[in-house]
Amino acid sequence: MLRQQGLLAIAAVLALFIILHLGFPPDAHGPRTTGTTMLGGIAFLLMTASVVLSTRLDLFEELFGGLDRMYQVHRVAGTFAAVFALVHFFGVPKDLPEGMDPVANALVPSAPLGMLGLIFLVIGLFVALNRKIRYSRWRPTHKVMALVYVLVIGHFMTAPAIFFERFSASGVLLIIAAAIGMVALVYSLFGMNRRTAVPFTIEAVNALERATEVVLKPVGDMIDFKPGQFAFVEVQGKGWSEPHPFTISSAPGEDRLRFTMKVLGDWTRKVREELQPGGEVMVRGPYGRFDAARAAGRKQIWLAGGIGLTPFLSKLRAMQPGDDRHIHLVYAAREEQDAIFLDELKARAAELGNVTLIPLFSEEGNFARVDKMKENLPDPLGTYEYFMCGPKPMIDGLMKDLKKEGVSRKSIHTEAFEFR
Numbered sequence: 001m002l003r004q005q006g007l008l009a010i011a012a013v014l015a016l017f018i019i020l021h022l023g024f025p026p027d028a029h030g031p032r033t034t035g036t037t038m039l040g041g042i043a044f045l046l047m048t049a050s051v052v053l054s055t056r057l058d059l060f061e062e063l064f065g066g067l068d069r070m071y072q073v074h075r076v077a078g079t080f081a082a083v084f085a086l087v088h089f090f091g092v093p094k095d096l097p098e099g100m101d102p103v104a105n106a107l108v109p110s111a112p113l114g115m116l117g118l119i120f121l122v123i124g125l126f127v128a129l130n131r132k133i134r135y136s137r138w139r140p141t142h143k144v145m146a147l148v149y150v151l152v153i154g155h156f157m158t159a160p161a162i163f164f165e166r167f168s169a170s171g172v173l174l175i176i177a178a179a180i181g182m183v184a185l186v187y188s189l190f191g192m193n194r195r196t197a198v199p200f201t202i203e204a205v206n207a208l209e210r211a212t213e214v215v216l217k218p219v220g221d222m223i224d225f226k227p228g229q230f231a232f233v234e235v236q237g238k239g240w241s242e243p244h245p246f247t248i249s250s251a252p253g254e255d256r257l258r259f260t261m262k263v264l265g266d267w268t269r270k271v272r273e274e275l276q277p278g279g280e281v282m283v284r285g286p287y288g289r290f291d292a293a294r295a296a297g298r299k300q301i302w303l304a305g306g307i308g309l310t311p312f313l314s315k316l317r318a319m320q321p322g323d324d325r326h327i328h329l330v331y332a333a334r335e336e337q338d339a340i341f342l343d344e345l346k347a348r349a350a351e352l353g354n355v356t357l358i359p360l361f362s363e364e365g366n367f368a369r370v371d372k373m374k375e376n377l378p379d380p381l382g383t384y385e386y387f388m389c390g391p392k393p394m395i396d397g398l399m400k401d402l403k404k405e406g407v408s409r410k411s412i413h414t415e416a417f418e419f420r
């Protein structure tokens with residue numbers, strides 16, 4: 001679930017900027033200049049938030065409730081930045097104040113830098129939000145946003161004082177934000193977070209029904225993770241391109257790391273068809289805050305749709321007999337054959353005693369539905385804590401119906417298997 005702290009931190013910086021900007025405007029600035037430069041400043045601060053979030057630092061995961069949530073905020077902040085930048089562009093006074101030399105003004109690069117920044121921002125945003133573009137193509141093009149950020153800094157730092165007073169109260173805040181943003185940009189752009197990558201060798205590649213289990217043996221230390229967390233998997237060797245995120249499906253105490261990958265596109269197909277034991281893999285993580293053990297509620301409903309089982313698989317594999325939670329695991333798959341690890345789940349549920357497994361197969365007309373849960377669960381829906389992972393339409397539908405039944409949003413935890 002998206003945590004409030006991170007959003008409040010962004011809101012606090014924006015509020016501080018607005019107070020400083022409106023409270024201490026330079027004498028030479030008319031109301032229109034003050035208003036439109038404020039919008040430009042807000043756009044820049046939102047871009048900075050977006051850049052800072054792309055560092056994937058652990059601290060921000062804590063503030064926002066996980067990397068997937070950080071990427072959601074990254075996307076929304078970027079979109080609003082573009083909207084504010086456009087309004088700033090159309091609203092900012094175009095006529096030069098009296099006494100201003102037009103030739104001297106034309107020599108200042110601020111306007112062309114701003115214009116270029118805006119054009120790239122709008123194109124970049126169009127690309128960023130376009131889900132039809134394949135991820136492997138999308139990722140390098142998204143890097144154009146780094147250029148936009150630098151152009152925007154150039155735009156306001158070279159702006160004449162009649163538009164931007166560098167050493168005004170709000171100007172200093174923007175300069176501090178630019179310094180932080182540039183450090184964050186260099187950090188993410190040059191992949192410094194990759195330094196935390198841990199080497200593994202491939203021990204086995206097991207073909208499952210429409211999925212592949214990859215078993216990894218640590219070269220040195222095993223990574224430290226909690227059930228439900230995910231990591232970026234980067235196969236070493238030619239043609240394997242970028243790292244891909246996968247939930248760790250093994251339990252923390254195991255001496256091997258396991259990922260279960262549904263065959264969805266080029267990369268996951270290549271894993272199934274070409275990945276060989278003995279190869280090298282770098283694993284970067286763990287990330288994510290999909291942690292059912294931390295939740296206050298002891299009565300939990302786990303809803304897994306298809307490959308969305310993986311976080312629950314790790315949780316079940318890690319669970320010890322005597323766990324005081326009461327768990328209903330609803331596992332929705334197309335048909336029994338598609339329900340990977342079903343036998344293991346049944347055996348674990350029988351062994352643990354506190355887990356009720358409810359497999360549902362859509363081919364048999366059984367779907368995960370809130371009205372059915374209401375009928376069959378021993379207690380009212382509002383008394384449970386919900387953890388859901390699966391296809392977006394399924395999660396959105398269940399969430400809507402749970403809210404209709406009065407279940408608090410705070411009791412619903414979801415894991416999205418996509419960042420875009």
Ligand SMILES: Cc1cc2nc3c(=O)[nH]c(=O)nc-3n(C[C@H](O)[C@H](O)[C@H](O)COP(=O)(O)OP(=O)(O)OC[C@H]3O[C@@H](n4cnc5c(N)ncnc54)[C@H](O)[C@@H]3O)c2cc1C
Pocket residue numbers: 068134135136230242243244245246247248260261262263264265266267268269307310311416417418419420
């Ligand atoms: C937090 C998280 C946990 C995940 N856990 C699992 C899991 O346990 N099992 C599983 O089967 N799948 C999981 N996924 C999904 C998995 O990452 C994608 O299915 C896989 O990367 C698809 O790659 P592809 O090239 O085969 O398919 P494509 O057809 O290229 O991509 C399919 C989808 O995956 C996204 N995607 C592709 N490449 C990347 C990438 N490098 N980084 C981020 N997103 C990408 C695309 O945006 C697209 O929506 C998880 C995703 C996330 C974000």
